[in-house]
Amino acid sequence: MRIRNAFPVFGLLTTLALAGCSTTSDSASVDDKGAGPTVQTAQIFDDAYGVTKDAGYSLPAIPISRVKPQFRRQVVSYQTTERPGTIIVNTRERFLYYILANGKAMRYGIGVGKQGFAWAGTAYVAWKQEWPNWHPPKEMAVRRPDLAKYVEDGMGPGLSNPLGARAMYLFNEDGKDTLFRLHGTPEWASIGTAASSGCIRLMNQDVIDLYSRVRPGKGTSKVVVIQ
Numbered sequence: 001m002r003i004r005n006a007f008p009v010f011g012l013l014t015t016l017a018l019a020g021c022s023t024t025s026d027s028a029s030v031d032d033k034g035a036g037p038t039v040q041t042a043q044i045f046d047d048a049y050g051v052t053k054d055a056g057y058s059l060p061a062i063p064i065s066r067v068k069p070q071f072r073r074q075v076v077s078y079q080t081t082e083r084p085g086t087i088i089v090n091t092r093e094r095f096l097y098y099i100l101a102n103g104k105a106m107r108y109g110i111g112v113g114k115q116g117f118a119w120a121g122t123a124y125v126a127w128k129q130e131w132p133n134w135h136p137p138k139e140m141a142v143r144r145p146d147l148a149k150y151v152e153d154g155m156g157p158g159l160s161n162p163l164g165a166r167a168m169y170l171f172n173e174d175g176k177d178t179l180f181r182l183h184g185t186p187e188w189a190s191i192g193t194a195a196s197s198g199c200i201r202l203m204n205q206d207v208i209d210l211y212s213r214v215r216p217g218k219g220t221s222k223v224v225v226i227q
Contacts, residue, residue, distance in 0.1 A: 040076065048205055066189070067191060077105075085222075108206045114194045120225050123170040124171060126175070131165060164183055
């Protein structure tokens with residue numbers, strides 16, 4: 001399934017080149033201040049990043065010791081008025097929070113859009129897909145001619161697909177596709193950086209975990225993106 005609605009999106013800072021969620025090599029690392037305030041960690045999941053068998057694919061292990069501790073999956077204290085099940089994405093801190101009960105949240109490290117592709121606002125997960133196809137928009141193909149062959153036919157699912165093992169598709173309050181995704185990435189080293197063309201990327205093992213928690217629908221999967 002491929003949805004192509006295009007329209008002005010809540011609080012976009014630019015036209016965003018339609019947010020193709022591409023991989024890039026010129027990542028901009030966040031400094032240590034970007035990790036945000038110190039919070040109490042209830043549980044950290046360092047053992048969750050080994051070789052993972054999923055739908056016939058074998059995701060390679062992530063050398064988690066090379067990922068900063070704050071960007072590894074963990075349960076943290078988090079006070080918010082949002083109800084459990086809400087996703088809060090803090091692009092400046094490079095964290096995604098899945099709100100749990102009793103003042104807790106599951107926190108994941110993320111990669112975000114480069115400067116000029118940043119965005120903020122409220123949406124919801126309208127639908128989600130395991131091992132998705134990837135269709136870069138035409139505007140991205142202009143910047144990256146090597147991707148032009150995927151505009152119409154798409155890149156099939158696989159270990160090198162830029163959307164990784166899972167994708168969740170964000171729609172606005174009017175029920176239209178924002179063209180932004182929460183998705184996996186094979187480029188684990190990009191977590192904690194500004195590396196994509198606008199979408200929010202997680203390590204594949206983390207996006208599989210998040211995907212299992214999210215129930216698509218306007219009333220069940222609110223997503224708040226802040227800067």
